[in-house]
Amino acid sequence: MATENPLILKLEHGARLTDEDRRLLRSVAVETRLVDARQDLIREGEVPDAVHLVLDGFACRYKMLDDGGRSIVAFLLPGDFCDLHVAILGHMDHSIGTLAPCIVVEIPRVKIEELTTHPRIARALWWATLVDEAILREWLVSMGRRPAHKQLAHLLCELLFRLRAVGRASDGMFELPVTQEELGDALGVSTVHVNRVLQQLREDGLISLQGRLVTILDLPALTRFSTFNPNYLHLRNGPRDHAVKEVQEPRLV
């Protein structure tokens, strides 16, 4: 099922979708576009009127600093929206760029408005936004209170869970098409330090790296080491676990 639309796979965690919902969601992901690695999808200050959705690849939100440094504040994985919100905020306060080659869709704003007339989809999109926020909070905790090796270990756990939720990881293995410099920009740490910390995790037998393929060798140990608790991702236990009992839909908006 790894080739199923990652958006749907993801949103299933946020709301109980009907076949009709799924059909509708599939219909927005038709006019795909292939974008090279290291291309900007949107830049800080711009006012786009379409919403970008990543269907495949690896992208990020980032801010440039005046000293030329870059701070990556989020990784965007298959199924992630880039700028669902920007219509309300007016202009982008950060940029979005690909890290690896990506398949993206540009969804016109009217289409989004149409989607959100469907209560379960609207709820799922809210859910996705709020999970993004929860991830930001957890990154802040990592950045502020965890030493670099635990921070990196925590990030790898998060990526494993998020990628698994969209069928992009299996058996503790996933692709991380990112340079150590980019990792450093996400961790707030120098490239040199990323390299050393990575070595330590390998020496400790927690992970292995073959090219850009990450293998989590001992997830329980890595989880313990980084004090990772997946609660903040608000995923259902099993992906697509339809056996969970029905919850009311509190149409917040």
Add this chain to the structure above:
Amino acid sequence: MATENPLILKLEHGARLTDEDRRLLRSVAVETRLVDARQDLIREGEVPDAVHLVLDGFACRYKMLDDGGRSIVAFLLPGDFCDLHVAILGHMDHSIGTLAPCIVVEIPRVKIEELTTHPRIARALWWATLVDEAILREWLVSMGRRPAHKQLAHLLCELLFRLRAVGRASDGMFELPVTQEELGDALGVSTVHVNRVLQQLREDGLISLQGRLVTILDLPALTRFSTFNPNYLHLRNGPRDHAVKEVQEPRLV
């Protein structure tokens, strides 16, 4: 106008409210409750069904770490919602506690749903959520890429702008009823270091501290020093600038 309902003052930055909207918003802020300093409003894991709104005082979102440390991931100022979202996510992935004595309102979920049937209010609440997210991103940048003194300076600039937006700061002065330990928990820095960094800012003539009263002595210099750019707060230039031309209301939800 500093005693006007801070929620309304804040939301005016996010949408063009009508008198009717304002009347409605005022009506939710009636059954206020006084909460002592250092009390939890909600704890991680709980599933509250009311929404908390801070009307006065100083609160924070935080997460506890297993080593006993605390990470403060947001400051909640007058006009800020604590948990507008939690209905959708199910359970809290962090706690919320007061730092100073607070006046809070608990708004039942139905009331929120009623509010969001009004398009301008719905839009304003979306806006508030997205600004919270933007603030998180900026904190992440600060944490990852700014040395502690710039990080602290940046935070003070942010607080000045946010408090000014709700009429709680004037002339570059505002109350910061927070201990240095709590500041450290927010900056991801030890108490001792907060103290030293604070001294430096005072020695450099950028700020002054009399008790819990912060005075920004040289805002342009502090802004430059911390590379603060208020864009991410998405405030209108002048508070309540009704001269701005009408923008369409993209009822996202």
Add this chain to the structure above:
DNA sequence: CGTTGGTTTGATTAATGTCAACGCACGTGG
């Protein structure tokens, strides 16, 4: 007064940054 919570100081150590160089794989043009 003595206690308590918060701030301040100094000495020492640990984490991470910076600079500089090297190695290695890959691709490209001669």
Add this chain to the structure above:
DNA sequence: CCACGTGCGTTGACATTAATCAAACCAACG
């Protein structure tokens, strides 16, 4: 097929930032 350039990973020596530990200090308050 080879020489070279380029991007990325790796290493070592050294500098800086911030953590830790411990103590002193200070004001508020019962």
